[in-house]
Amino acid sequence: MKSRTLDEINDKIENRTANVFTAQELKDLIRNENAPKFEDVDVVTTGTCGIMSGTAAIFHLDIFEPGIFKRAKNIYLNGVPGFTGPCPNEWLGSIDTIVYGTSHSKIDPDYGGGFLFKDIIEGNEIDIEVESNDGKKFFSNITIENIPRAEMIGTRMAFKNYTAFINPSNNQVSSIFNAIPMEGNFKSFSFSGCGDINPLQNDPNMNIIKKGSKVLLNGSEGLVLGNGTRSSINKPNLMLSADMCQMSTDYFGGFKTAEGPEIFDSVALSIPVLNENILNNLMVINKDINLPIADIQGRHLPLSETNYSNVWDGYDERPQFNENKCVNCNDCLVEERCPTFAYSNEKGNKKLDTEKCFGCGMCSYSCISGAFEMNTGLVSIRIDENDYDIPIACRQSDIRRAKSLTNKLKKMIENREFKI
Ligand code: SF4
Ligand code: SF4
CATH class of the missing domain: 2.40.10 (Thrombin, subunit H)
Incomplete structure (x- = not known):
């Protein structure tokens, strides 16, 4: 098995000859059947962004x-x-x-x-x-x-695995796992997780990411304190810590759910490619990652499953607001439901704040006249011999912020501002 030491990688970083990839760059190459060889990749930066209740x-x-x-x-x-x-x-x-x-x-x-x-x-x-x-x-x-x-x-952050939710009952159900009470009769789908760029998906046995590893938490350099609460071998997550005064508000904030406000954070971790086994683990792509689907009232009992390709690949990361399509409803459901208050309509001054937007999809799901356009996708599932195509109405992870932080970490490593 081919291998290299951390010192060798650090020497290359020092000499500015290291090949540092973001996870999204690596996955795009793999999807295009152009995966790099061990010799061509020294470090991969991974990341995630989502609601992190701990x-x-x-x-x-x-x-x-x-x-x-x-x-x-x-x-x-x-x-x-x-x-x-x-x-x-x-x-x-x-x-x-x-x-x-x-x-x-x-x-x-x-x-x-x-x-x-x-x-x-x-x-x-x-x-x-x-x-x-x-x-x-x-x-x-x-x-x-x-x-x-x-x-x-963060007592538990950056889970490796998540569960998606639907509501098979006839009644709407209020939960932290949806921005609004989830409509019944399989009308909407919510999920979390950034799929193949998620740190622990790329180091599933935690060979690299462990107690003492350095992390970029909301843009601030911090530490992995160890496994998070409720972490297990099959469902690991991390306990993290960092100086808040060094954080960038681009990467964290509030997110309103049906059960009240929650918090979202962004986490990035680097994976030095020390041997071919580590590179093999990094070859995982969205279609390989299972996403169980459960009843929002019973998350321990999955009803079906899909994969992360079906919820991320090819779909829009952000909405388009076409003001000319707005029919000026008396009560704007988008303004009422937007979990980060990115959309506001103060006395007719309609504004979509792209910095606050989380890309959750609740606006395109809710707007009655199509003024918000965003293709978040449909998930096709079969339950008890019945087929359902369920629209993704609420993403509780933001792939754009996650990618942005992995990019930031890559630049910091290349500029020798973050030592791996
Ligand atoms: S729900 Fe859509 S159409 Fe109605 S006021 Fe809001 S943005 Fe305009
Ligand atoms: S996607 Fe729509 S509802 Fe979600 S945060 Fe952005 S503007 Fe608000």
């Missing part, structure tokens, strides 16, 4: 003057609750807090941790409400300038 942030907040209260008992940031401590910071006026990406604001049901984290890193002003141990309330405003330390921890 995300939390640890903040140290410099808020109040010392001596104002002994310790904080409760805290809300833009109405989103945080846990105070573990350090009580007695009489310092500063607060350590842990905030979940999935926590919901007590003020606005559509706002939560994911949106808050993005607001903080964008430098927006954040309203703070604190209740002290003796029951007094204190109010203030802060920005990122008052947060000397912010670390993101």
Whole structure:
């Protein structure tokens, strides 16, 4: 078996002679039956972007003057609750807090941790409400300038395998796995996962990606802390951590689901091609990756299956908005349902914010007059001798952001800004 050492690869990177591919570049070559040989590929950058419910942030907040209260008992940031401590910071006026990406604001049901984290890193002003141990309330405003330390921890991120969902019942079902309550009678399909560019799909036995590996989490260099919670040999995922202040808000944010706001993140990892076995694992393409399909009310019982080629290959990554096709409904379903608030219509000023768009497909599924065009595909399945063609209505992963982060990691490696 042909092999090379990590030092040899690092020497080539140093001499700018390393062949670094993004996973999407490699997969395109494989699909075109032009797969590179071992000699031609040194490093492959892989990535994923999607809802990652295990995300939390640890903040140290410099808020109040010392001596104002002994310790904080409760805290809300833009109405989103945080846990105070573990350090009580007695009489310092500063607060350590842990905030979940999935926590919901007590003020606005559509706002939560994911949106808050993005607001903080964008430098927006954040309203703070604190209740002290003796029951007094204190109010203030802060920005990122008052947060000397912010670390993101993902307790389970970048799952290798996901399940897609349909709703066979007659009633709509509310779940975090769809942006709106999922219509019954097999009317829509939701799924997660970036298929063949997903890191653990390319290193299924975790030979390379393991505790101590370096990661690009939302654009910030961080570490794999180990396996994530609920990780298993067949369904591995990762626990990750990185400095939030170094993150780019292009790569994370809030995502509204039928069960309230969640958070999405982007993760990229490099795979040094140390031997031919590692390259063989990298040869996986979307059609080889199974995607089980389950009832949204029973994800442990798959009803059917498809593969990632049927949900990604050849489909649109983003919608086109044709304003002239809009018939000005009294209540615009797109504005109501868009999970990232990318589409707005304020007093007739219709705007699709492409930076906020996640490519989920909910707009083309919902718009009654075809003003949003986006081919997200149909999944054909057979259940109990019946055939169904089910439209993909909600993607909970964003392939464009995932590709963007794998590209960023490739450039960082080539520019020697990220040491593998
Ligand atoms: S649902 Fe479509 S047609 Fe109706 S207002 Fe919204 S964008 Fe326009
Ligand atoms: S694809 Fe449509 S619904 Fe989804 S985030 Fe973009 S604009 Fe919003």
